Amino acid sequence: GESVGLHLPTLSVQEGDNSIINCAYSNSASDYFIWYKQESGKGPQFIIDIRSNMDKRQGQRVTVLLNKTVKHLSLQIAATQPGDSAVYFCAEQPSGGSNYKLTFGKGTLLTVNP
Amino acid sequence: DADVTQTPRNRITKTGKRIMLECSQTKGHDRMYWYRQDPGLGLRLIYYSFDVKDINKGEISDGYSVSRQAQAKFSLSLESAIPNQTALYFCATKSTVADTQYFGPGTRLTVL
16 A cells, blocks of 8 residues: 555556555644545546544545554545546645645555456 | 646746746635646645735745736746656645645646
């Protein structure tokens, strides 16, 4: 999985399988987390977000899990489809005076094999 | 996101040239951001603006300047482009009452 600060890892899955993409964050003051999807040649696209007062949030085919104890975030994609192939990256935002600013991870490249 | 547009989408220029990248948004957001993206480095903040009269440097502002012409428009300038400014540039917007940033499609800039 990725960390805010590491090289780009890759994940290859078969169509129809579930995908799990991981992200470690370092700022214990962060209280908002977001996952983006970036397809080749496009800008980052919002997928799902979660606040620190939650440990799980579900969207359409996606679930984000937050473990504040170990500062870990994961994105689960159910029934992965070829159109899910992209770079996925997490971002964190601290509370308080710096809450305008997101710190981004470097991303995980997800490849879905038909 | 069609609500955030960037022009040009691609640009090739030479060292020493002045370049302006433009961003427009129809989301009505007050906050706008400029980022650059390099392979293996993720998105890094260049400048951000809370409103027309409030502009702030990000973590990598050297060699760049910005102008917030209106609530909907935020442009990024490279006064004298250099090859290590070759990168993908993204504009983003954010409401003051929500945390999500929305990105434009990006500009691929190559400085020869």
